[in-house]
Amino acid sequence: MTHAPRSALLRAALDAAAQGWPVIPLRPGGKVPALHGERHCPRTGECADGHRTFEQRATLAPERIERCWSAGPFNVGIATGPAGLLVIDLDTLKPKDTKGTPDGVTSFLALCERAGQPVPTTRRIRTPSGGQHLYFTAPPGVRLHNTAGTLAPKIDTRAWGGQVVAPGSATPHGPYTVLDDSPVADLPEWLQNALTAPQKPVAAPVLSMPTRSRSRYAAVVLDREAATVASTAKGGRNAELLRAVRAVGRFVAWHDLDRATVEAAFQAAGETAGLPASECRATIRSALDWSIRTARPRETA
Template identity: 60%
Template sequence: MNNHLLRAALDAAERGWHVFPLRPGSKRPALHGEERCPRTGECASGHRKWEERATTDPARIHRAWCGRPFNVGIATGPSGLLVIDLDMPKNNSSSDTPSGVTTFKALCERAGQRVPTTRTVRTASGGMHLYFTAPPGVRLTNTAGTLAPLVDTRAGGGYVVAPGSITPGGSYVVVDDRPVAPLPGWLCEALQGPRRTPQPGPVPLATSASRYAAAALRNETQAVATAADGTRNHTLLRAARALGRLIATGDLTRAEVEEALSRAAAGNATQPERYYDDVIRRGLDWSIAHNSPRRPA
């Protein structure tokens, strides 16, 4: 058994994944906690947690697994992994409660995406671990049910039990040994949550605008800044036409309206700045031409 688990730890380390021992037959770390830290060896300069002590060094792995049949933990953060954990319903759940595999498939269907294929491990409970490489420069952490019910993730600050490990409930077994795929972009965005739209700051008014004109400028720029995808151009054009009437009446200057709308569009942009500036220009030109008072003949 020691050789089997040692081989599992070395196999993970050869892939560049940082491993540490779990208690025999368990999913819990076997390393000492801070309250029992001897402040010697690796902890001589201060207590180091399991994530910091996880390693790919074969010599350290041999020393750790030579005496006891430790299960193998993979620290997902240092390993550059994000693992999606598709769990099984608990024993006290309703008999028709869908599994994590089922809810994840439904999530992919709603997003119009295929279920991603990658290295897959069957867990001791009958669930699945889907291994992905984490995107560079993006800080992802553990989640529980964020994507869908019974769909958790392990990334920075988390770990998974490596295949080859054995618990009273069963073994962790590789069921798809293909290379680890990059995390799909749509899943990365879902895990990061909705992006907060920058709100435009107040634009100083060069004119002695009335309260009505100032409120109109504030409301229209707010509408542009918070416009949903697919409505942004229409909202910007409508705002330019609405504010163009106030330029025609002298309540606002063209410069302050152009600045306010340009800043609002930039905070919610999917197109180059010149694209939005052209929309603003066309909207203002149309509105000013149609609302300027006619000069007497």
Template identity: 60%
Template sequence: MQAALQAAGQGWHVFPLRPGSKRPALHGEQSCPRTGPCVNGHLKWEQRATTDPDRIRAAWSQAPFNVGIACGPSGLVVIDLDVPKNKSKGSSDAPDGATTFKALCERAGHAVPTTYRTRTASGGRHLYFTAPPGLHLTNTAGTIAELVDTRAWGGYVVAAGSITPTGTYESLSGLQTAVLPAWLRTILQPTPKASQAPATAVLGRSNRYADVALANETRAVASAPVGEREGTLLRAARALGRFVAWGDLPRHLVEQALQEAGQAAGLTAAECRSTLRSALNWSIAHNQTRRETA
């Protein structure tokens, strides 16, 4: 209860998780009684999360629930730095999320941001950031780097003070959260939908759209300022990867153009190759079907 009240005191919306678990303790839609908060229809955990101390005391007086924080309603973006799943079995040579995130920050020309952080039960880290007003981000998995996920709208994190069979979630700093850095925001903002590439276009017209997109993205990368170069390159590769998936652009042409643009902006060849490889692989995998647009 104290952990839930402390989180709510920060303006973070909380809801109960099953004792000793990371799963929500709230009823599902099929078993919804359609009473109380659900009288007008079933409300999921994100909708029922609250900062009301009276509701929190009433809920947590029933059982030693763990605490979930609904990131979206709380105005939070939480970066989840995970550990390799086989690390507990003695294989420690694989880098963990904290290591890959630190390397990403260094390539972007920044130190690891100072903000509220917790230690997870598995030994990972959660970095809490305040989302800028008007920014609506959703969850990501591996978009930033290997073993680096994010939780925002549609996602929740387990709060410090919660206890699971594998360990306790612990606070590692003061509760003050930093605003999500602009360079991270650039990486996390979703790639705009390809309204300029209709599925009904003939091949020649489709290729012209792709050529224009390639020229625009290459120019954006080459002119990106220090601190935004890595994020701009990543977003450009994700944007152009769909044209590779659809057969409008050959992958080697995209890689060469963005590699040259990234190096012209000041990134090293190795930094460009690493970012391009992961971003293009992700985009191609997620764009196997050409999207229908108006």
């Protein structure tokens, strides 16, 4: 293997750090952090006094970055929370999406039009799938978290608890490239309001839905409930996780959702909110067991 890809990735990591954005190594060719999780924490080195999350281990130090990226061709992740960023992720359509569904870029344009606002000019990155990342400076004094579909379908956000892949990185599908190198804009107030407004509860499902529609509806509910858990502040996180899992559990009982999918979504959401991994697993398991045991038949729900 030549050192060219490794050198390019090292430069990408140093460039991000120079912007004041702490970085972490991602698996070569991937988007997953190349760091141990709490479950496999050795409790040595940086973690001698307890497990340190990826946000705590993200760094701006050039010497640490050079040491890490000299060891392997790691992709570069930006820890959005510590970086003071909120990144809007405009996703592309998947093969399973219903024909005619708008992609993230289209949904964002419509969102701006409905708000009577121009499309913000800011740093914009193209993802390998053809999606886009829009970078914004998070507002001071407000701790924003990841969201999934809160603004609109196919629009997610990354803030505290999240990370984005930096340009210069690549997956088997292609590279992350800069579309617009404009300065990072402040998050517009109207977008902040949309992200922090209380979310309206999802209406009860229509009993005559065909099976495919029921599964789509259940997936939407799961995304919204997981996003709510991920953004819950300290003090009510476990209670919110318990409530949300119980709310979604009926879909597992009705076979609209796979249990493993639900467990994985809420595990990630709970850990994003700051709950220990073991506490998340115990709460999720207990809540799902209760929901499946007590769920009423669909016809009477």
